[in-house]
Structures are given as C-alpha cells and as structure tokens.
Amino acid sequence: MQQVFRRSALTVALGMCFTGPVLAQSASGNVFGQAAAGSTVVVENPATGFRREVAVPADGAFRIPALQPGNYRVTVRDASGGTRVRDVVVNAGVGTSIDFAAPAGGGDVTADSNSLDTVRVRGVRAVNPIDVSSVESTTILTSEQIARIPVPRDTTAVALLAPGTVRGDAAFGNLASFGGSSVAENQYYVNGFNITNSFRGLNFSQVPFEAIAEQQVKTGGYGAEFGRSLGGVINQVTKRGTNEFHAGGNVFYTPSSLSAHPRDIYQTNGVLRSDNSTEEESSATASVWASGALVQDKLFAYGLIQYNKTSEDVSNNEIVGGGTSESAKWPTYLVKLDWNINDSNLLEFTSFNDKREREIDSYTEAGTYIGTNFLEEGGQNHILRYTGYFTDNFTLSALYGHGTFSRAQHLRTATGADVSYGGNLAVPATGCPIITDARPKYRQDLTGKYVSTCNITGGAIERGDAEDTRDQFRVDADWQLGDHQIRFGLDVDNYESVAGTSNEGGRVWRYAVVDPNGTPNSGDEFDIVREQIVNQGTTVKVKQHAYYVQDSWKITDNFIAQIGLRWDTFENLNGFDETYVKVKNQFGPRLGFSWDVNGDSTFKVYGNAGRYALPLTPSVAVRGASASLFTRQQFTFTGVDPVTGAPLGIVPRTGSTGRLQYVNGEFGEPKNPATIASSNLEPMYQDEFILGFQKALNEHFNVGARGIYRNLKTAIDDNCDYAAILEAAGFDENFERDGRAAVLPGGGFPYCRMFNPGADAIFLTDFFDDGVLESTTVPGSRLAPKAKRTYKALELFTDVTYDKFFLQASYTWAQSKGNTEGGVKSDIGQRDTSVTQDFDYYELTVDTYGFLPNDRRHSLKVFGNYEFSDEWSMGANLLVQSGRPLNCLGTLTLPSGALHPYGAAFMRCDNKPVPRGTAGRLPWTTNVDLNIAYRPAFAKGLQFKVDVFNLLNSQKVTSVSEIAEDGSTGADLETYLMPASFQAPRSVRFMVQYDF
Template sequence: MRAFLVALLVLAAAPGASAQITSATISGTVKDQTQAVLPGVDILVSNIGTGLSRAAVTDANGHFTIPGLPPGAYETRASLQGFATSVERLTLAVAQEAGLSLTLKLTGTEESITVVGTSPLVDTRSAAMSAVVTEKTISELPLNGRNYIDLALLQPGVNSFTEKDSTSSSNRGTKLNINGMSFRSNSYLLDGANMRGYAGTATVSAAETTLGVETIQEFRVVTNAYSADYGRAMGGVISLVTKGGTNAFHGSGFGFARNSAMDARNFFDRGSDPPPFKRYQFGTSAGGPIAKNRLFFFGGVERLSEDLGITTTAFVPNEAARSGALFPINPIMAPYLKLFPAPNAGEASAAQGIGIFAYELNQPTRENFFQGRLDYTVSDTDSLFARFTHDGADQTVSAGFPDYATDSVSRNQFFTTEYKRIVTPAVLNTARFSHSRLRFEQLPAFPSVPDLAFIAGQDQMGVLGVTGLSGIGGTATNPSSNNSFYWTFSDDLSYVKGRHLLKTGALVEHLRTNKLTATNIRGSYTFANVRSFLAGTPTRFVGVPPGAELERVRPNTLVGFYLQDDYRTTERLTLNLGLRYEFYTVPAEANGLDTTLRDILNDRSFTVGQPFAKNPSLGNVAPRLGFAWDATGNGKTAVRGGAGVYHDTDGPFNSAFGIAAFSPPFAATATINNPTFPRPASLTAGAASARTIDYNIKQPYGLTYNVNVQRELAGHITATVGYAGSRAHNLMSAIEANPVVPVIQPDGSKFFPAGAPRRNPAFGPIDYRTNGGHSEYHSLQLSAQKRFSRRYQLQSSYTLAKAMDNLQAQLNADVNNASVYPQDPYDRDIDWARSDFDVRHVFQANFVWDLPGRDGSALHGGWQFNGIVTLRSGVP
C-alpha cells in the first residue's frame, strides 16, 4: 500500500479536487480515399462561440486526441499539403468522448469540404452508462418548480423515492436512486466542484428546490461503470456545467405566476373558496463579450415568492372536556388547556372528549438566487474562469396550530475558479479551487411563555403529546442548525501518447461542519388520553438536562488520487483502465466531545475519544475496467461493458456525526416515567438508553457492472439496450443493539418478553449504527433518443428492475435521527426483501416540438408543444 501511494503522489503533479469531468475530448483518425492512414495532418479545433482553438498533429497511425474542450459548438479542420482541407462542425457535450473518422481527398488546388452536423450519436470510446440533459431539454421542457435536478429522472435506471419524505434538513431535495443505490450515495458536481449537500442530495434551499435553471448549460447523468476520474460516491454522478458568455450578446427573461383562482375546494376546505395561493417566479439572464475572443461574462438572477394557503384540521379537547363536565380538571392544567383552540368543526369522539378544529394557514416562502461567471482566454495556451453563486431562502411551516410554526432559513454560497494550461500539444493541466458555505437552520416561531416552561431556564413551553389530540408546543427537534464549509483544491493532468489518453490527478477537500441538535431541549410530556391530561398525570417526560453540550464541530479532509488510461488498442476497440484511491481523515470532534461504547456487551459507560478504532477508509482502492467496441467499424454500432469498485466514502462519518449530539456524558436525554407536572422532580439523565456508532466500523462499498449495445438508426435516432447491475456491502444501518435476551419457542422462533434482562444490563435500548446492510440490483434498460432535427426531439426509456436489500428504510440509516430497526436484531437476513425504493417498471418519455409557423413572427412563430410522460409501478 505504501508503494502504491508513493507512485500516485509522484504521478499526480499537484494536490486538488476533481478531474476533467466537465470537459469534452475529440479523438479520431485521418485517412485518404484509399483508407490509408495519414500522419502529419494538422488538426485545428475551434469553438464557434468564443474563438477558443486547440491544435494537434496526427501521429504515425493517423490518430489524434484533443482533451479538455469546454462543451459547445466546434469546427474541426484537418489539413495536409496536397489534400483538400476537411472542415467538420459538431457539438460537444459535457464529459463526452467524441470519435471522428476524417477522410482527405487529393487535390491540386486549395479546396475545402465542409460537413455540418452534431456530435457522434454512438459512443464508441467509453464503457460508462450515461446520458446528457441538453440545453434545449433544460430550457424547453415543462419543469414544475424549475428545479433542473428533476430532469435527471428522464434517464433509464434513475427513479425518485418520495414516499417517506419529510421537511427536515436531512430529507430535503430530489432523492435520486440510481441503479439500486441509496440516494445518499450520489455525487453532484457544478463545473467540477462539489455541490452535494449534507443530506446527500444536490444542495437545496429552505424552499426545497435548486434554482438557477437559466444559468445551466447542460449536465450529464452517469449511472454505471464510470471511470476513475469520478470519486466520492458509489451511486451515480450528476455533472453540471454553467453557461458562459460568447462573442454574441444573448439574454433571457421569464416570469411564471400561479394562484388559486382556478383551484377547486377539497373536502376539508370550510369556506366557499379554496385557501389563497400565490406563487410568482421570475428572473433574467444575460451574457456576452467584454473583449472579443478574450473575455466573456454571463449572469442570472431569479426570485421566488410564494404564499401557500393550506386547510388544516387538528384534534382538540371538546367543549365538554374544556368545561370539566366530562372529566375533572386539575387547576394546574388550566393554562395549558387554554392553549388548545376551541373546536369548530364537530366532534371526533365525544365520549373521549375529542373535537375537531379546522383552520387555514399561510406558508410563506421567499428565495433569491444570483450567479455570475467570467471566462478569460489569457493566451493561446492559458485560460481561466471564475463563478460565484448565492442562494438564500426563508420558509415558515406550521407546527400544528396557528400560533406555532417553524422558520427554516438557508444561505448557500459557492465560488469556483479553474485554470487550464496547455503545457505542450500533448499535455494539458487543469487546476481548480472551490469554496462553498452551506447554512441551514430551523427555528421555533411561537410565543415566549416562561411561566409554562417545563425546564428551568427555557423561555418557551415544550411539547405536549396527548393520545387522541394533536400535539401542541411546536416541533421537538427545534432549534437546529447545520452549517458546512468546504475548501477544495484539485489538479488534473492529461497526456496524449500514441493511442493512449493518460489522465492523473489529485484531490484535497477540507470540510468543517458545525451542527446544533437541540431535540427535546424544551422537554416533552406524554399523556395517555384526555382524562390523564386534564388530571395532570403524564406517563412520560423526555428532556435534555441543563448544561448539555448540544453543538458539535467536526473537521475532516478528503484526499483522493486517480490514474486513468483510455487505450485505443485498435481503431475499433478502446479499453478504459482506471484506478482510484481516496480516503477521509477520521472526523474527530474539534472540542473533544466524541464518546462511544467500544464494547456493546461489556462496557458500563461511554468512553471519551475518537469514534473509531481505526480509519475505515484507508483501504479504499477502487479499480475500474471497461471496453467499447465499434462493432461495424463505421461508428454506428457499439458494444460496451464495464465494471468497477466504488466507495461510499463519507457514509460512516455522516452517521457518526448524525448521532454524536446524543451520546453521554456530554449530552444525554433524561427519560422519566410517571413524572410530575409541569416540571419533573429531577432531570438527571440516567443510562436507560443510549445512541452510538460501531467502534469497529467498516467502509461501505459497491460493485457496479453493465453490458449494452448501442445502434444509430435513421433519422438521427440512437437506440440502446443493456443490462446494469450492482451489489453493495457494509451499508450503514440502524439496529437496536441491546435487545432483551429472547426465549426460544418450541418451534424455534424467538419471543422477546417485556421486562426481560438485556444483553448489557447497564443500558436500556441502544440505538446503534453499524455495517449490517447489503443490497443487490439487476435491470434491463431500453432507451431511444432522437436529437433535435426537423423541428422536434424525442427521448424515451423503459427500465425493468429489481432492487433487494436487508435495510428497513434508506432514510433512517445514514444521518437521520429516527431509526427503523430490523425485525430480529440477532438475524438480519430475515429482512432480505425488495428495497423501499424498488420500482419494477418505469417508462419515461419527453418531447420538444417546434410547431410550424412563420419564423420571426411575433404572433405566428415560436410556438411549441412540449411534454414529459412518466409511468411507473409502485413501491413495496
């Protein structure tokens, strides 16, 4: 291992972050009319929009490769004395490897032959399964909420699991399950810089969206067997590039308005009209030259303003209960009873004292987005760009009753700069720096009533939970905050040597996260029914003792290296050979607040110190292998396949961080049965329950593999049929690690009697994060795509898939505080079944059709008919 690391350090010339995964590559072979290869041909590739040009010369085999080209429209010129110059125009997509076959004709005069087209339809260079969401698709398809990440769902093998969504900071954003992997296992890149949020989705705002669609040029969704350029995750990769300026001025403006004028009343609406709803989303973008062929700008702004009216029903004490006619009322409960509004919508259960209260609430949302980018061609060999993004949002959500709400606040900022240098015609170096600040807070928004507080020193009442009634007192998890700061450096070197395109690079990303978890800091009482509530006899109290350390500061660093060789063994066969190594430093809490149960069965108290016995990521060696075969030799049919090892690098560290605030002795929760009211007699946190992570944690990893056939059909249509699969091991999961000792029944089944002794008598239940999860995925994927021509484009796909795992719920095993445990903690295999996100059949189609009309006419021209169709089966 030491020798391997030394070799990587030598080859990766400078430290840094991600690879050349936002640029495109052109490679090809030049021949004469007799199909003999032509060495010494001058190749000049020029960006039509910016004038950027790159040159190369064909080698002895007539071959050339030009990497590191920004996505866009290009002109490729091939010239050799005695031959007519060949000029071919094509469009390059993000992370595309375009293969060209050029033919030069003998001529006695200066002559050129121009072919106008798009990029090759069939990928004969890469084994990765991927698809591009083009600029036209982004700008023209109907997009509810204008969250461009949703367009990734148009690709085969991608679906979204929404059945267990919540609005906590851990669950916001579009959750993409890609080829059988958890949504937390994906990587999101914006201009090559990390834009993955704390929850594992793309960075989202408090408004639960990702704005800026007008500033996105295109993005690639990579789903299987991707190269060693990509790291961080074992699911898919979403690589986005932003728009830059060109030599022509361009701009756009948009506005969308929705309201309740055409809405229908639902069953719960009490008035004659539905609750009011107003949503306005508008913005503009502009770009162009500052200095022709040298300096360009592009920027965009967007504003979202929404007031969402919602009819809500709550269960409250009815008039008989409020008056004391049904049950006696303890005088101490009178001020708490007054907090419940009087029923206004009938009875839910008159005998139990439960009435219905219906009301309309307003959920206001405000969001402001800005992005600016500068591109500068310094010289023929040097270029750079810089981009700044700001996104701030505020949203208020009801917490059950009119006077109780939660204010969500987010402020996200990103800065990225990239410098490219052509060292020689065969060597390109790309250096990148990025910094991001992600702030998310949830704050209680309700009256300050110190006299009703459950815990001394608190100025607000805690949560009252009464069986049969709606809870009052806001949300027990607030206040909370998660503030993350990223500093990322990268350097990537590509070297063209004969038939080899060699790439190497390194990544260093430092992350510092400040997290406040104040669950039950105000306390929470539970009552068995309305009678016990009015009598003031709760069954349980849960609260945090004063002085508990609720904030955690966790710095850690990701370091990665890779080697990649795209070896064109023959004109028709390309091998993709890669190796990646990356690891995290163990994220020890900055103030020494880490504690663990190192031996679940025998420890009688928590041990202060690092959360892991050893760093589980130090063995993260990830080989990648793939092939692409031009089956017919004309670039119209490709047989491709690949496999690779991928690591969910930060899985254990997020889990450790997610439960760190609940571990004694620095933070603990007191649970008291049959307590006094309104304040418990004692708030000493006993050892009745605990939360911890496996001290001997392992690294989650996955294997992905695919084989597919791609064919170009008539009419600019490409069809693909393929198999994609994956297996994942050591997945993070939650178990109850200190169950009672079971009684074995005569039939061999286990019975867990209440009150029986536990495995470790020093503790009650132990919420334990460990590596008990594994998964398996198989799929048949069919797709067809027609590029835009003759006024329309069309894309469709069908996925027949089966996803299996032994995890109870993907939302609960990673960074959430909630836990869904297996049926039997002694036998995890009995939970092997269809995954929560298993969707057997998914059909997707989308189309853009420019309707016939008078081009240039304000009235008759510019009309379109566009749409998205999704048909899918349900989840288990």
C-alpha cells in the same frame, strides 16, 4: 449510399455523447478522430477566440481534450496545404468524433484550402446518441431541450427523465433514487465542484436554473475520477459569455387559481385526518441576464440575477388541528468569468448564491396565530478552475472551490419572542413543548386529546447557527501516450458541519395510561406523563482525499479497453476534533470496454464493472460520537395547561420509572472516540456490472439496451445491543466478570456503535469505567445478518430526431431487493443517514429481506417536442410507473410477555411475521404533462409558453403510513395505510421571455 448513411449517423452522434476521457468531473468535453499522419488539426471557437493546434501522429489518431462546451470549427491541413473543415458542437462530458481520414465522396467535400466539409447540428439534438468511446450510462440534456419539454425547473425533475431513476420517498423532499440506491447516496456537481450537502447527503446547492447550460445524469459506469457515490452523479455546467453580447429576461408564474387541490386524507375508519380542500399554492420566478466580452477574445462574463417567491396555505385538522401559511423569497445570482490568458492557459471563476429563507406561520384550528418558523437553506459557492495545455499530448486542470450551506432555524412566538437553540446541550427555557397523547381513549380519533395550542413546529429545531462548509481541491491530468490515454489526479474534499437539535420547548410530554392489573376498564387505571429531553450540538468534520489513474487503451481501431484504479481515504472527526473512524486507501477498480462493431459509429457494444465506496456522513458524529443529552422521567399529574398542553402538579412516580434516566448513555458528556466504531470498519461499498448496446437504424433513429446489476457488498450502520459485547467479553447474565459489574453504559461504553452488519466487529470498551480499554471481537452472527441490497434492471431506450421533432423513450424493468435500503429508511421516513434502526438489535432484522422501498418494477418514460412552424411548438412528457411495495410494521412480544422497547418497528403484525414487501403494493401512477410555446416572427427573441403539469389530475397514492400497531400497547392503528403523499395535483405555469 452506405457512406452517406454512415456520415449521417455520425452527425447524430456529434450533438451529445458520453465519454470516459474528460477532465475535472466532466466540466469539459473533447474532440477526437482520425486524419492523415503528419497533418495538422486546428480547433477554434469563433465565439471566444480560443484556438488549439496539434500535429497528427503516425497512427493518424488525434485528440484535443478539456474543451469548454460550445460551437467549434475543426480544420485539418495536410502537407500539400489542402484543408477540410467541420463545424461541431462540444458538450460537457462529450467526446465528439470526427473522421477526416475517410476518402472523399458521397457528399464529402475536400477541394482546396477554401473548401468546407461541414457537419451542421441543430440546437435540439438526440438525447442518447452513439458514442463509441464511452462505457458510461449517461443522459445529457441541454438548456434548449429542457426548455422545450414540460418539466419542472429543478435538478431532480430533469434527473428523473433518465432511465433507471425513480422519485424518492416524500419524507426526504425532492430527491431521486438511482439504480435502487437510497436518496442519500448521490453526488452533485456544478462546473466540476461538489455541491452535495454532505451533512446527511439529503440536499445540494441549487444553481439558479436559468443559468444551467447542460445537465448530465450519470446512472452508472462512471470512471475512476468519480467517487463517494453508490447511486448516481448529477453534473451541471453553467452558461458562459462569448464575444457576442446577449441579454434577456423571463418570468415564470404558477397561479393557485389554476391549480387543483390535493386530495383529503382519511384514516381507515373514515375519520378525516387532513382537510386539503382549501389548500392553495402559487409561485413566481423572474430572471434577468447578460453576457459578453469584457476584452475581445480574452475575457468573458455571464451574469444572472433571479428572484423566486412561493406561497402555500394549508388548512387541515391533522393531529393538533389548525394549519400553516408558508412563504419563501430568495434572490439568487450567478457570475461566470472566463479568461483566455493565451491559447495554452485558461482560467474560470464561478460564484453563485442560493441562500433562501422560508417563513411558515402556524395557526390553530380556529385560525388564531401561533407563531412563525424561520428556516434558512443554501449559501455561497465560489469555484476557481485552471486548465493548461502544456503539450499536444498533456493537459492539466486544477480546481479549488469553497461552499457554505446554512441549515439555521429560529422561531417567533405570537407575542414576538424569539426562540432558538444554541447547541450547547442546555435545555431551551422558552417556547412551548411538544405534546403526545398516547392514551387508548384518544389514540384513534382526533377529539378530546391533550394538545399544545402554542407549539409552532411539532418537532425538533436546528440550532440557530447550523451551517456546513466545504473546501475542495482537485488536480486532473490527461496524457496521451500512443494508443493509451492516461488520466490521473488527486481529489481533496474536506467538510465541516456546525450542527445540533433540540425539541421545541426543550422537551416532549407523552401522556399514557398505566393499568396495574392488565385488565382493561377495571377501574384501577391511572394517567401518567413522561418527560423526554434530547439535546445535541457540536462541530464535526469529514476529511476525504482520493487518488485515481485510468487508462483508455485503444487495442484496435474498433476496440477500446478502459482500466481505472481509485484509492479513497475517509476520516471522520467528532466535536472535539478527534478521529473516530478512518478508512485508508479503499480500493475501487473500474474496468470497461467499448466495441465499435462496424467501425462507423453505428453499432456499439459496451460493458463495464466497477467498485464504488461511500463515506460516513458528518451527521453520525453529532449524537453518536460527541457529547449529547437524552433523558426520560415519568410523573403523575393533577391537571393540564389548556394552552401549552403541559402537565400541572407533576410528582415523580415511585420506583425506578420515576427517577431521572439517561438513555443510550447520553449524559451530556464526551464519548471516547476509540469506542464509537469497530476498529476493523470498512466503508460502505458496492459492485456494479453493466452490459449494453446501441445501434443507429438510420440517421434519425437510435435504439439501445443495457442490463445492470448492482450488489451492495458492505454497509455501515449502528448496533445498540451492548449485551452482545458483554457476552463476547466473558461477562455472565448479570453483566459481571471476576466479581466486578460492568458500568453500563458509560463514557467508554457507548450505547450504540458503528459496525459492518454481518461482519465480525472488534470493539474497544472501558467496561469498568476505569480508563482501561479492552479489545473484544463480537461475531457478526451475534450482532446482525449481512447487509444485502441487489438491483437488477433491463433498460430499453430509443431516440428519434428530425428537423422539427425530437423524442426520447425508455422502458425500465427493475428489481431492488435486500434487507436494507441503504443510508436512510423510507419505511418510516428516517433521515438519520447511516444510523437507521435497521440493525440496532438482531430482532429488528428478522423477516426484513424482500423488495425494498425504491423497487419500481416497471417505468415508461416518453418526452419530446414537435415544431409546427417557426412560431409554434408543442412538448409532452409521459411517465407511467408501477407502485412501491408495502410493509406491515408492528410490535414484538418478548418471552416475558412484554413488548420489545423498540415499539412498532418489526416486520410483523398481530404477532405474526409479515416479511418485507409482502403487504401489497401501491397503485400504478400515470402522469401526462403538455406545453405550448409561441415565438412571434414579428418580435425576434420574444417567447410565450404555457406548461400544464399532470394534465389528467391523477392523484394516486405514492406513500402511506406503514406502521400498523401502537408501539406501547400493540393495538391496531386506524392510521395504517393512511396516505402520506399523492401525485402532485394539476398545475399551470405561464412563461414570457425576451432574449436579444
């Protein structure tokens, strides 16, 4: 019975496992195990005709790497001609273990050459089974599993099923945070190709969801072949063709009539801020697909065409009144070709398009059409991958991929005029400006304000040709040398971004009140207006390459040590193709172990430690290292245009405020690339430690636990306190040295510079604008404290699998603490990756150490499916999670009595410290999703399904406005703690599918 139990536990492990020894960013899997020395192992895929044959060496250990996901038959032939056969499933990133060396018995069949020793695995399998070859923290979900549970059909929604993941702030869209990191620190792959939109790290290409065969979610411990991530890695593998022809289609439809309305939003004084009672949203997706062999056993094809349509009507009186009507239509496709040139050489080609266009019509509160905002996103991706099995022990994989990602935007006014920004720093002459009314009388309520009735977006617009381009090339080798499995490779990833923004209408008009005597309502107050112009536009690049080598050393039959080394080089170039940051050979060691305690794959103890580095995003250079324009000027005025909201009869104010000011040294002229960053700049990197175990209680039930500790060692951000550089360079309080005054700031004296917070920074500066660069070392203690971010977590998880039932449950206790979230800043929704306001001035860093925005102390996740019969099944998905910490962001009064120019950006309110995360927490949230599926027996391949998301329609607050004071006056704001997002309201999705 013990041997039967051991084999049953192994059966659970065959379906989906995690492993270090895989190639090409986990786009393939492998089979490994034990057999009699001198025997021959043959691996065959009947669906494709693929076949590989290897001899078993003297130690009896065999391994066949770089297998495409699919069903395989593994045959062992001994010297006497007897055979033993097993059917197994190989998944991407999976090491499938088979032991042919165990003595026959206990149900093991070994007879003559016609005997079968077969392990059958159902289509729906355990999510986290035991794999004794792995040191990673990985969750793998197949398309069959995803189809059986109620989950939105998108990459992030599936990733959020894994332990250690939480949804990021709504300001950044639909993104996940992994292990306490910011949402800008993840990497995304499809078939081994990087599809991350690296411009800011806040987007990725969307593979047509129906074409995804498997999705891996790596939350930690990944090997040396992975890099450029401090968060998580999401790796998707697409479907492919076989010898058997398949075709089908489906339709998903979410009607607005069955969706609940979002909650209305009120200020703390009871004023209605957003009326959502009439908001409606619907979506529909239709797909058709076909796959089969173009040449039997040689050339296979899979093709899919998908059409998506969404619409949303929002009627509210937030800020300026009015509403929007949004629609998006996008046809997408994916083609996958596989050519088995011969048993030793394979070639794959993947091409997909995800370019989508959104149209957002804007209306006044009275319902008058203002104009349309046209947005593009996504593009084309082409991937070519070669795999060569050169010997039984040496395999080589090479990949080249090219991808484009559009971020273009243009507007169309009610009169039919097209408005776009060309990115040439010229102020757009068309379009309506942005209006901000900060006068005290109208700050708190929403009536009587100066507004624009023709401004379409209320913000900045991207240039009309904004686009990102990636060219990636990588080579990965796998070499088995006795007890050592050596993997090594080269990864080249070059990225180019055409980027730039300008405010709609070219400028922002900000109305305010001047009180000369400082006595409110004394009668001497008068209104002023400030014009602000911010324009950027250039083409920037990031060049990256990495070398890695990793050894999986089988020290004993039960113990594997994994030793990995990685060297990353990052080079950032500005709009003039000049290097402004270069980090060479950043070292990233990885060390792990896996102990098969009982020697039968039923109990594993494992651990790993690793260092991971993150490059600067290209977005940093658009404004910080290239030519940009930022001006301000104050005016008095005689009237206001009732349509545009722009001032009439403007006259520059007397004195310095009325003169045109260039802010941040942004004159519209190039910056000296040598002055942009500290010359001793290190990349952002993090150390990670994981220790865990997994145990099979029986053939149906696995449990496990792991502890995780992450420590951010170095961060990159910008600092704008040029006084610190002048002090270190020997200038006096008047910014003079040796009778000469510094030119502040100038082309060689940028306003803000990149540095490692807490570390001494070496800056090159042209103090006198004479072309002479001086090197100055500024103590880290003068610029900012050391950047800190730690993540501690304990994850408990279990998997239950029966013939008609599967379930995964996990509970995570986590704590994320520090003085920086990382690449972005959820406190204020700041999307400027790596150049947040966290470290701009030392004053901004006071009282900032505490619980970070992605701190969700408790998370419970349970999902699964039960088949009542061959026709009916039900799926469920439960998420219970504690709320995030809150801050109170206010103004800082300087010794002079004036307010700090950064406004409400400090961890203090009422001029008193309010340390990070001590202003309370948001409420716990509970989300219950259910589905019912019907597969009629009379029509094979036909299926109907209904998913209900947020069954209980719980709409707890998930983010709020954390700015408590007006940045200009310090007065309390009624918008403090006003909800910014809620749980998505209840919705119902219908599906019909036919597959044959």
